[in-house]
Amino acid sequence: MNNSIYTTSEDNVNDLKQNWSRSDVYVVEIDGKSVGSWEDYITKIEKAFDFPTSCIDTVDGYLDWIRDLSWIDKESYKLVIHHYNYFLAKEPKLKASIMNDFKEIILPF
Secondary structure, X not given: OOOOOOOOOHHHHHHHHHXXXXXXXXXXXXXXXXXXXXXXXXXXXXXXXXXXXXXXXXXXXXHHHHHHOHHHXXXXXXXXXXXXXXXXXXXXXXXXXXXXXXXXXXXXX
């Protein structure tokens, strides 16, 4: 499996989603405009990926669940953040931390 982070324009997202329409792909989309804090982010991620327990107070729990996802039973998982420039715009350190976690901890797993 090739785990990667891609950036693209909104125009290309629909083309990508058509390629991901296979039954073995789980696609989650969140609107970056609606994510201004850790609580916003984790609430959306927990719901979209149907985490077994809440992670609002535990980054370690979040990292455990986001690396597992075995209860979804798919071959591939895609997370699309629309309006990425707005995503945690007032929390640049948190945004950088989350993206770094994807690069260094989540995707390599």
